[in-house]
Amino acid sequence: MSAISHSSFRNPQFDIFFILLLPVFAIAVASIASTSSILYNLIFSLNIFFLGYHHVISTYTRLGISQLSDSETRFLTLILPFIVIAFVFTCIYINSSWLISTIYLHWQWWHYTRQSEGVSKAIRYKVQSSEGGNELFNRIVFYAVPIAAFSFMSARNPNTFLFMEVKTLPISMSVAIALVCIVIIIQCIWLYNQIGALRSGKLKPRHFGYLLSHQTIYWVAYALFTDINVGWLAINIWHNSQYISFVWHYNSQKFQKGFDKNHPVISWLSQQGYLRVFCYFSVSILVTYFFYSGVDWSIKQLSPYTSLPLIVIAYQSINFHHYIVDTCIWKLRKKSIRENI
DSSP, X not given: OHHHHTTSXXXXXXXXXXXXXXXXXXXXXXXXXXXXXXXXXXXXHHHIIIIXXXXXXXXXXXXXXXXXXXXXXXXXXXXXXXXXXXXXXXXXXXXXXXXXXXXHHHHHHHHHHHHHHHHHHHXXXXXXXXXXXXXXXXXXXXXXXXXXXXHHHHHTOOSEETTEEOOOOOOOHHHHHHHHHHHHHHHHHHHHHHHHHHHHTSSOHHHHHHHHHXXXXXXXXXXXXOSHHHHHHHHHHHXXXXXXXXXXXXXXXXXXXXXXXXXXXXXXXXXXXXXXXXXXXXXXXXXXXXXXXXXXXXXXXXXXXXXXXXHHHHHHHHHHHHHHHHHHHOOTTSHHHHHHO
């Protein structure tokens, strides 16, 4: 039974969906969206509500059952939001809306990369896997691919990102191409080492598969897709879907013993069974709808009194706050987090 329990991250069906199908789906949908502006706008809107907004709500679901101290929780929920809003408001007020979109683009890239490393570690812990070769070299490769791909995107020097002015890293195309070539070479060395580790049984297929999917989505989203908005859509769909699935997995593991009187709603929703899974995601979508409807209503009520782009202030404040909270609630070095995952 021990060998079986450690052969999968959760179970074969979930693993295939989580490791293989999510990146394939994200790339395929972004490719379809790239064929026309009508399709792009439709897919963009569906992604924002069903995945983007939903994955933010998933963060606060996780925060609600986190094991942070009372002082940490109070800071994240009662103080930090106002600090973030003040920062975003100041940037907009001094007429630097480009700064917000630029921070968003770069911080989001870093947030996605850090989350991907966390997921990789979670899978590695669960299936008892380790990469071949030098550990530091492997970590360099993990980050080198996102850096090289993002640099290649930056070298194209896009003027706008999601309908906003943006500034990217001042990298020439020749430097970006050289960086890509170097990373591909070390990636090939890494791949050679991993094939050996895979054959010896040291590296498990689930772990290896995730590492490959991580590298692929970054190359495709930031390097192969020439339109920054299409590339963003691909990696955004992947990240959002992955996060929502991961939080559900965490909650179902945390409450697998049954109803928890300290967390009655989320513990009941997180139980096994297709009906309970349907209820879990239905409630999540409803909470998402009411929360963001409230945000939109507030923006509509306040808009007549200011010329500031309140929608940018509100939504980017939520995004930035979410990025910070995420760094606090997913500490894999904590034994309780690893055990629930």
